[in-house]
Amino acid sequence: MTVMSGWHRFANPTRFSRLSARILPWTLALTLVLFAAGLYLALVASPPDARQGETVRIMYLHVPAAWMALFVYVLLAVFSGMGYIWKHPLADIAAKNCAPIGAGFTLLALVTGSLWGAPMWGTWWEWGDARLTSFLILFFLYLGYIALWQVFEDPEKAARAAAILAMVGLINIPVIHFSVQWWHTLHQPASVFRAGGPTIDSSMLWPLFVMLGAFKAYFVTVLLWRIRAEVAERRVRALQMMQAEA
Amino acid sequence: MSAFWGVVRRDLLIARRQGGSSLLAVGFFVVVAALFPFAVGADPATLRGVAPGVIWVSALLATLLSLDRLFQADFEDGSLDVLALSPLPLFMTVLAKVLAHWLVVGLPLVIAAPLVGVLLNLPLAAFPVLLGAALLGTPALSLIGAIGAALTAGVRRGGVLVPLLVLPLYIPTLIFGVAATAAAADGLPVAEPLMLLASLTLMALVVAPVASAGALRLALG
């Protein structure tokens, strides 16, 4: 009846490893194909914007990155909740490994956003803008989450502490998303995911969606890959411990 | 219920004996706000412009600084074990400790806010709103801060981590607090930011004790 807790679950090959090994090549291929198609559509096939000219092409990096940054955080919080409630280490590991990727997307959105802002708004960074600043806060949230994992020696405790932080931090997500509506900002309001349908021309919408697909596939690939690496590492340690205690 | 007030009274007594934690927090608040004119120059117009922000940031920092040992001290001397054996659910114990903390630190900050307003040239008309906003907002600061303090309680010198964990969560309170104060200073309507501030505090009241209790349980293990 003994449920093997924590690390010891990894002493046995889990279903996850077999499953992920089968999925990984496909997501990797999908990532490559979508990026190739997306970049072609974005850089070559799509028209320059009437007002913005060629700089509009930054959009195809910026917008998916920003969406993914938010999406990954939500996913991280969901994994955290699952790990917290069901005490499943795999969910904890998934949450943990979402964080660096999400922080990367956030940084990408911040950098491309300010690169875009320089020609568009005449400034790299605008403090009064609620969207911009609240997004910076998201970056700090990711950093705090990563730091919290570091300070605990015991991974089970670290997972629970980090999960609590992740779930509490979820409150910031709507603030970020709706900041554009709540405060009148430089940043433009939602033009795709809005009530009443997208307001962007389909010649831009398509490349955008392909790029979003590429980002998603990339995320899934990297996440699975990272989880596999960590599971393997923990399995080695668990086996060592069992040997030591035998 | 008597156990709840037992926790509150204990923390108030300790604060009193330790010699003016309130005074210290208020002192910090005033000193930081008073440093500002030194740092940004004394031009009255500039000063008036930044006053609401400086007031809120320094209140926030004063709270933060006094918070990092909220549970750490009890962890280090084994009191946390005793608190966990109270018939009270752990989240109520947390609430009691936060209430005591707010009475010792938050409330004096509210009372000192007008003084800092004067130091920073805040228009007189904005004072009532400043007081109201502070009264609505400081409990949220204590509550949210408690989460950070609880998360790092079992961790040696985790106190340094508290600001990093808590500051991002403080931002909404900061934004609405400043918004209300600044609007009052400019003679604009203040109802909306005050309402938002109140709802933030309510949300914190629901979430923070439970989250902190979960985190504290880790420190017991």
Add this chain to the structure above:
Amino acid sequence: MSAFWGVVRRDLLIARRQGGSSLLAVGFFVVVAALFPFAVGADPATLRGVAPGVIWVSALLATLLSLDRLFQADFEDGSLDVLALSPLPLFMTVLAKVLAHWLVVGLPLVIAAPLVGVLLNLPLAAFPVLLGAALLGTPALSLIGAIGAALTAGVRRGGVLVPLLVLPLYIPTLIFGVAATAAAADGLPVAEPLMLLASLTLMALVVAPVASAGALRLALG
């Protein structure tokens, strides 16, 4: 001399193992600096005007926050007794601990200062002076902070007391640090404030270790 480096190495090792005290201090520095524009509003001209002040105030707060446990931790676990039995005079031990603290917190702050400068729209021309001033000024912050930390080592929850004791002593460093940075931003001569900053640091180097050692001896009794 080897005992001196023994103290330095020990504190550096602890800092490293504790997982990024530097990162945390720098994180705090950046976050606080990032909070201000949030609070005082976005107007780039205002921002540029207050940038030197904000940079120095947040560096100061980051130092302060990381300092309050400089001796407290060693007092609480009995390490202070052992430190007092080192063949080194106590003031040298203090100096060694301050040096380690500066390497862990002060130096990373210096390195991060330009980043904060960028965030706050500081003119590019001012960057070399900002770096120089930070390099000259941060040791004084660590040294002066040590006095407060030592004074309160024996007192439980003295941490809250440190800011109150230390902030007034920090004001000269703050004034000249800001003066140098602001002068550079405005294209004015910077030699004088830099000189004054350097002499403040020298003064702190002479006074602080002896004063702190005296205070620590009280904690032993």
Add this chain to the structure above:
Amino acid sequence: MSNPAPTGLAVDDLSCRRGDHEVFAGLSCGAEAGGALVLRGPNGAGKSSLLRVLAGFIPPSAGTVRWKGEDIGDDPGAHRAVLHYVGHLDPLKPVLSAAENLTALARLMGGQILVVEALERFGIAHLRDLPVRFLSAGQRRRLNLARLVATPRPLWLLDEPTVALDARATAELEQLIADHRAAGGVVVAATHIGIEIPGAAVVELAGRRRRAA
């Protein structure tokens, strides 16, 4: 002992893991009302860990702990209200006086509060108004133990309770434990030497030696 009377504490096939180290496994023991358990074993054997599991602070990695027949994991709120835990540390605030400390601790625990009796019992009534920071190690320990008297609770978990006590205080503690058991209480104490608990069942923890890393 796998079928103990439901009047006291019953530990069944208990395992405890801390970090990735298995401290003990498959432990069974128990004590009926009026009984006592003494935990023995070399340093690092897991005595303190076992006590923290019994208090409900650490969830066991396997097995059950029952108090009066109820699994303590089923209703942690009920369990924490029946026990006293005295660990390595004295949970005292240096700035409060002895009486204030004890009153505050007793108030946390709810229920009956017998501060004066408790102080007298341990011979520290004359220190009542002295701030705890001035107390000697043994005086602090006495004050900590006075909690046991100040708020009566049936289950006592004591981790090396005689540390720093002089002979008189140790004798007083032995008497206190005897009285408590006579009134139907249960005592679990980890100790190397120095305390007599007549008729207690001894649990020997072997200690799994951790491999050099």
Add this chain to the structure above:
Amino acid sequence: MSNPAPTGLAVDDLSCRRGDHEVFAGLSCGAEAGGALVLRGPNGAGKSSLLRVLAGFIPPSAGTVRWKGEDIGDDPGAHRAVLHYVGHLDPLKPVLSAAENLTALARLMGGQILVVEALERFGIAHLRDLPVRFLSAGQRRRLNLARLVATPRPLWLLDEPTVALDARATAELEQLIADHRAAGGVVVAATHIGIEIPGAAVVELAGRRRRAA
């Protein structure tokens, strides 16, 4: 004992006041090289205070302490280099491993450093690389005591050194003390029970009862 040999420790007419409480007064005792003093007395008698005076941490309110004939107040720098003080607390950093803690402490003390021997002597060599936060109370205590071996110094001041030690470790400490004395060292230990120091002079501290405030 008012005229002790100048090879060891001599305490002459010593008084100690803490706050406004006179802990002890007119105390004289001493131990030559190879000798030992055992401090006894009820809780609060002043054993710990005496040890801190001997270490130079608390200035005596009257009387003198001499080491090899020199008043320790005359050259505090010289005195602190000859002694080890082991108090109630283990001065260990939880984040450092056992070996790192010991090395760091030994380095502070200057001179010879024998970390490996010290760990082996107390049977904790296998815990060398484990962070101290995972050690049990007794394992920490052993590590603390290992300081005595890691940097040799002639005068040992030990405040209840056997706290948390199991029987094996206590025996090891007794042997260590014997070896130290055989090599000409001096040991002063405060203890209630549990340690054998053959031929030690016993200093009974009476304990002045503090008036109820």
